[in-house]
Amino acid sequence: MSNSQIVSTATDKVRALSASLKDGLLMGKRYVDLLNELVETNELLDLLSSTKELVNLNLVNAFVKFPQHYQPADYYLLFMSRMLELNAVNGMTISQHDHALQANITPLEEGLVFKFEPANDHAGAFFADQRHHEPLFYIDLENRLLNFSNQALVNFFIVKQVNNYNDLDLEESLAPLIAFANLLKAKLDFTIDLGILSTSNDTLFHLQKPDLDVAVIDKLFISTTETDYYLMSLPQNNGAQLNMDRGIKLQLSYDLDDYSQQWSFRVLDEKERSSFLGVLLHYPIVRDWYLENREDLAIQATHLAPQLVKQPKAEEEPKEDA
16 A cells, blocks of 8 residues: 555544544534523423424434433423423422432422333333332323323322322322423423313213123212212113212213213313312222222223333223332
């Protein structure tokens, strides 16, 4: 090889190294710009855009190393925190632990923290507590959707926490989660599914099983005989209605015109403030009856993510904590 060829080869390598370093440094600058936008912008569309880009940004570079940087789960949490902050919603705080971000929700204990967890090979992430890892909701920024998990909501708030907090505290802890979902729908055109958090009188909460043994309803009648609550049969004998205080009614029935005769819960409240989960929180008689007969009364599982490999197929009987 001639001297000129040696010089040419060396020059090419230097140029290639220079180009790789430049690409790495430009990527680093873009990363910093996106981080700054994420924590500083007041424009919700820019907030969404920067979060999506950060989640998908690959910082792996053979020539420029970024030893300390956040992970996609952290960007989701920052996005949620900023959405709440920009809309003056309180109740959730963000802190850093072991180079990762975590959330605390008032008034739950400080040691009970929440993070986003990746949804395997699919877009999006789950918002889950880090003690039991119940995926309370799934969010997909690309497709603009957020769905709550009926199974996880019952498991976390009713099975695992209802004996640790009073009903009002648990209701308060749900407030920022519901507000976040509603903000995404109202301001960023997300499609949301509140599941058993819905307070609309028109919402039907279908049972997982296709039919229901009416003996289960008889059990509720027996447990309410010495209370101020009144369980009555519906006019067409297609179910029952429990009249509770504050004008709240809980129906368990099926549509006579529906060939499948799918049984469903329905919460009726003139002010439309009560959800099915709220009924379980506030009324111990209903809660105990539901949990004791959960195999028969389980609400259909929410379709969290399209074709999600590990998506729960049905609301199963919860396992007792070890």
